[in-house]
Amino acid sequence: MVATFARLKLKLLRNSVRGKPQDVVSLLLAMFMGVGLVFGTVAAVVYLRTQAPELVGLWVINLFALLSVVWLIFPMLAGSTDGTVDPAKLAHLPLTDWNWITGLLTAAMVGVAPIATLLFLILWVVTAQTIGQGLYLLASSMVLLAICVVSAQAGTAFMSGLVRGRKTRDIAGALLAMFAVSFGFGFQFVVDPLFDLTEAQLGLGARWFRWLPGGWIGQGVAWSRDGDWIKAGGALVAGVGYVAVVSMVWWRQLQTLLTSTEERGGNGAKSDRFMPPVGELLPLDIRTSLARSLKEIRRDPRIWTTVVGQLPLIIILGFPISQWDNERLVLFSGMIGFYGGMLTANLFGVDSRSAWIDLSAAPSMRPILWGKSLAYALLVGPLGIVMALVLVLWKGGAVYMVGGIALTVAGFGAVAHVMIPTSVIHPIPLLEETNLFGGQAGGSVSAGIRVLIAIFLGSLYVAPAAGLMAGAAWLSPWATIAASPVVAVWGWLLWTRGIDKAENRIHTDQSKFLAALTP
Amino acid sequence: MESTPTPPRTPDTAASTSASSAHRPGGGGRPPDGPQPSRPKQTDAAVQPPSSAISALGLTKLFGRTIAVDKLTLHVPHGSFFGLVGPNGAGKSTTISMITGLLRPDAGEVWIGANETWSDPVAAKQQIGVLPENLRLFERLTGAEMLQYIGQIRGLKTEVVLSRRDDLLETLGLQDAGGKLITDYSTGMRKKIGLAAALLHAPQVLFLDEPFESVDPVSVRTIRTVLERFTESGATIVFSSHVMAIVEDLCDRVAVMNAGKLVSSGTLADVTQGQRLEDAFIELIGAEETDAGSLSWLQRSPD
Numbered sequence: 039m040v041a042t043f044a045r046l047k048l049k050l051l052r053n054s055v056r057g058k059p060q061d062v063v064s065l066l067l068a069m070f071m072g073v074g075l076v077f078g079t080v081a082a083v084v085y086l087r088t089q090a091p092e093l094v095g096l097w098v099i100n101l102f103a104l105l106s107v108v109w110l111i112f113p114m115l116a117g118s119t120d121g122t123v124d125p126a127k128l129a130h131l132p133l134t135d136w137n138w139i140t141g142l143l144t145a146a147m148v149g150v151a152p153i154a155t156l157l158f159l160i161l162w163v164v165t166a167q168t169i170g171q172g173l174y175l176l177a178s179s180m181v182l183l184a185i186c187v188v189s190a191q192a193g194t195a196f197m198s199g200l201v202r203g204r205k206t207r208d209i210a211g212a213l214l215a216m217f218a219v220s221f222g223f224g225f226q227f228v229v230d231p232l233f234d235l236t237e238a239q240l241g242l243g244a245r246w247f248r249w250l251p252g253g254w255i256g257q258g259v260a261w262s263r264d265g266d267w268i269k270a271g272g273a274l275v276a277g278v279g280y281v282a283v284v285s286m287v288w289w290r291q292l293q294t295l296l297t298s299t300e301e302r303g304g305n306g307a308k309s310d311r312f313m314p315p316v317g318e319l320l321p322l323d324i325r326t327s328l329a330r331s332l333k334e335i336r337r338d339p340r341i342w343t344t345v346v347g348q349l350p351l352i353i354i355l356g357f358p359i360s361q362w363d364n365e366r367l368v369l370f371s372g373m374i375g376f377y378g379g380m381l382t383a384n385l386f387g388v389d390s391r392s393a394w395i396d397l398s399a400a401p402s403m404r405p406i407l408w409g410k411s412l413a414y415a416l417l418v419g420p421l422g423i424v425m426a427l428v429l430v431l432w433k434g435g436a437v438y439m440v441g442g443i444a445l446t447v448a449g450f451g452a453v454a455h456v457m458i459p460t461s462v463i464h465p466i467p468l469l470e471e472t473n474l475f476g477g478q479a480g481g482s483v484s485a486g487i488r489v490l491i492a493i494f495l496g497s498l499y500v501a502p503a504a505g506l507m508a509g510a511a512w513l514s515p516w517a518t519i520a521a522s523p524v525v526a527v528w529g530w531l532l533w534t535r536g537i538d539k540a541e542n543r544i545h546t547d548q549s550k551f552l553a554a555l556t557p
Numbered sequence: 558m559e560s561t562p563t564p565p566r567t568p569d570t571a572a573s574t575s576a577s578s579a580h581r582p583g584g585g586g587r588p589p590d591g592p593q594p595s596r597p598k599q600t601d602a603a604v605q606p607p608s609s610a611i612s613a614l615g616l617t618k619l620f621g622r623t624i625a626v627d628k629l630t631l632h633v634p635h636g637s638f639f640g641l642v643g644p645n646g647a648g649k650s651t652t653i654s655m656i657t658g659l660l661r662p663d664a665g666e667v668w669i670g671a672n673e674t675w676s677d678p679v680a681a682k683q684q685i686g687v688l689p690e691n692l693r694l695f696e697r698l699t700g701a702e703m704l705q706y707i708g709q710i711r712g713l714k715t716e717v718v719l720s721r722r723d724d725l726l727e728t729l730g731l732q733d734a735g736g737k738l739i740t741d742y743s744t745g746m747r748k749k750i751g752l753a754a755a756l757l758h759a760p761q762v763l764f765l766d767e768p769f770e771s772v773d774p775v776s777v778r779t780i781r782t783v784l785e786r787f788t789e790s791g792a793t794i795v796f797s798s799h800v801m802a803i804v805e806d807l808c809d810r811v812a813v814m815n816a817g818k819l820v821s822s823g824t825l826a827d828v829t830q831g832q833r834l835e836d837a838f839i840e841l842i843g844a845e846e847t848d849a850g851s852l853s854w855l856q857r858s859p860d
Contacts, residue, residue: 042709046695049706053697053738127693129659131710132682297661299620 039133043123043141047148050122065150067487072154079158083165093237094165095260099244099253102182105155106252109186110193115214115350119194119475120149129296138292139285146187156183167263174262174270181277182255188281189251192288194475198339199291201474207342218349219356219425251280320412323400327409328416335413340388340468343475345417348380351489365435366511369518371426372445372504375529376496378418379453383488385410385461387468390555397552403544407537411454422446441507441518444525445500451529452499453492455536460488462540465554503528609668610635610762610793611656616665618651618817625651627817628665633762633795633810638788640804641797642834643814644842649797650690652814653766656795657687669762683711686755690766690797692747694739700750701726701735707754718757725753730779745776752780756787763787765796769803781807801835815842 055062113119123145125138133141146152159179166172201207244260247253258273317325335341352373359370385407386393396406426442429435503525510517544551611633618626626648633639643649654660656667658674658681666673672680695703701722708718726735729749734742739750748768755763763784769777784807788794798804804811805825811834812822820841821828829837 039710042706046706046710049702050695050697053699053702124693124695127695128710130657130682130685130687130689131707132679133710134679297659299660 039137040140040144043145044148047123047145051149063487068150072150072157075154076157076161079161083161091167091263093240095263096237096240096244098162098165098259099248099256100240102159102256102259103247103250103253105158106182106186106189106250109155110189113190113194113475114197115218115346119190120146120151121475122149125292126296135286135289139289142292143184143187143191143285146191147183152183152187155186156180159183162259170267171259171262174274175259178255178259178274178277181274181281182252184281185251185255185277188284188288192284192291195288195291195295198474199295201339201342204336207339208336211342211346214346214349215421218352219421219428251277254280321405323405324408324412327406328412329409331410331413332416334389335417338388339474344384344388345381348377348489351377351380351493355493363433365433366438367433368426368429368435368438369442369445369507369511371422371429371439371442372449374418374422374425375446375449375451376453376493378414378422378446378450379455379457379496380489380492381414381418382411382454383457383461383492384466384468385458386555387461387466390465390467393555394552397544397548402541404537404541407458407540411458411533411537415450418450419446435515437515438511438518440522441511441525444522444529445504445507447526448500448503448529448532449496451532451536452503453496455499455532455539456492456495457488458533458536459539459543460492462543462551463554465551467555499532500529609633610637610670611795612668613652613656614666614668616652616655616667617663618648618655618660619663624817626655626662629814629817629819631812631819631822633793635793636788636791637793637810638784638808639793639795640808640811641795641814642799642801642804642811642838643797645799646816647814647842648817649814650766651817653687653764653795653797654689657685657689657764658682659687659689683758684761686758686760686763688748688751688755688763688765688768690770692751694747694751696740697738699736699738700731700742700746700753703739703750704753704757708757711758713758721757721759722753725756728779728783729753730776744771745773748772749776749780752783756783760792762793762795765794767798768796769798769800777803801833801838805829805834813838813841 051065054065123142125142156179159182160176162179163172163175166175197210201210244253244256248257254273254276258270258277261267261273262270317328320328335345355373355376359367359373396403400406422443426439429442430439506521507518507525510521609632611631613629613631616626616629616631617624629648629652631652641649641652651660655662655665656669656674658667658678661675667675667681669681669684672684674681695706698706704722704725705718708722709715713721723732726732729752731746731749731753734746739747742750748771752765752768755765765784768780772780781803784794784796796808809825810823811825811828813820813828821837825834828834828841832840
């Protein structure tokens, strides 16, 4: 059965090359990134061979523990568990618990990310001093890979179960947003010391990290280097035990997901409840589209994963910015606009059927595009204000708040200018998944590439507004307030232009647009 | 669960909304506040499998505060072609999902032959083939590849899988499409490849949820022929449909559902009482003619 699941996964990966061009590109890029990771590892371990043997042991404990934590947390934040072998498609088959667990885990281990991880682990074998140590490293690599994969699967399955209710999604979304913001700006406190690690610091980290499942394996490797084979064997057994227990717990959760449906009724989402007062000022067609989009955002858990999945962007952007110790940092709350703009990257993918109705019923898609993008703007607007306030409390410079909010509008407009047409040209129809975080292999790479392109192009478009604001800040803090209307209007114009481009694209080639929406 | 078949104890075509025996399946969902169906009583008879091909006893499912299926008891005799009909939202798909082990009931039990679906899902699923309404297929496999993997996962020998695969593809008119990715299939082709996957292991019972929906007449004819040939071998088929003419034409037994309850069940003659099925159906569910006059604004004036 294990072999059948492995062959099924390989066949699905191979056939994805016969699929849409973006799938092929995603898979190739994922492989490219995997190869890059392996080469990076080669360089690192070759360097470590020159280090003192005690230091290698400490590095192994710290890195192996961190690896298992990354595998657990990253898929939940970035929505990237490999769900290529979707268990819902096999739910009617007579499989025993053992068949399911071993089969699905095997399938999850066949892919670019797990193979790159395995190579990363196996390459540590060059640091081994004896054949016994080398063999132990090979065995521990397999166990650690299993720990990583099962942790990711269990973590996302539990998160999927947790966010089945709308209220839970609201709370979890708010908590994760707070985590991303605080981690993005507070990350420097974690990372800075890494650039100048001493043996004592490494030892301190190892002392704590060895209590994590990945750390057990790292500690086992360190013990094997010391020739303490009984303890080393015990570490491996503990790792295997962790895999067994977590697998069972994961499978029980997955069974619940497979044989139940999302909670319905109760906390119904009425559109008027979410319509902000400003909505009443909008024309009727845009207001209707906005109300529908707000309702859709709250009701569809796949949108929740999209919104949460873009949160690492705040970490990526927040970290370098927070290095700057200046009250002008408040202006960088505008990067929330980038995050909001990213959310417009797949406006039609969640409910592709409604696009058919919209196209046949509405005289123009412009109000639909306005309503959909405005809904995301309203979602991130409060977050931008919160971030500006947090930065004011941290760095001072309340006078820059207005400028920060104006830059949020500019950032949103700049990225939406790129992403709204993209959501028309290359929509990604989202399928119903048992595990909300499960997706086709390479899907997260595809999303990641969109993020990078959007940041690059968005930066170009926002440059005039950012330049104006920077110049104003250089002159006087009060000048940023004067520059704010111009900066906000620039963002507004870019947003409008993006909608025009998308509208033209839809009407130029309606059939192509609708065909792209078919999963 | 180890279950020992016992002598027949159920009537040939018993079907009612009163529960004969039921229990809460392991890990069943928590009933929320709001209207609650009265829970079926526990009896020792729960451990005795009924003699029918399928027996649903006191099956209940709630979605939030909505009772989707309310204490449904249904027996499907061996070798019957059983039609499950009802208006939209009657609970047909929910019932089929619960019987086939795809949706956990809040109460009740389901027997496929001598195996209780939720106590021993592996044994129950070995005997059945399912074509669900919302068919989920591996889009990145070809039709032939999908059949091959399904067969292998079901534990069939490779040569048996390959031989049956080719037979099914040919019979269903998919031999040319066998090498195409499923993502490129039309709705009718998807239904047919789903049916092929459900038939591959020659199940004793076949469940089809709306098999003729969105399917062209040629494909309907092909599917019908395959199903008729299948029942001739003594197998049991349960299918849900809105198309009364097809149900009337194919089925020897019918059950009518409305608002989560079974309103009638038995042989076609018993249920229709000499009427057309459509008329009997409308009478049974108590549907009223809609006043077309309320849409008078749709009528154009002569000028």
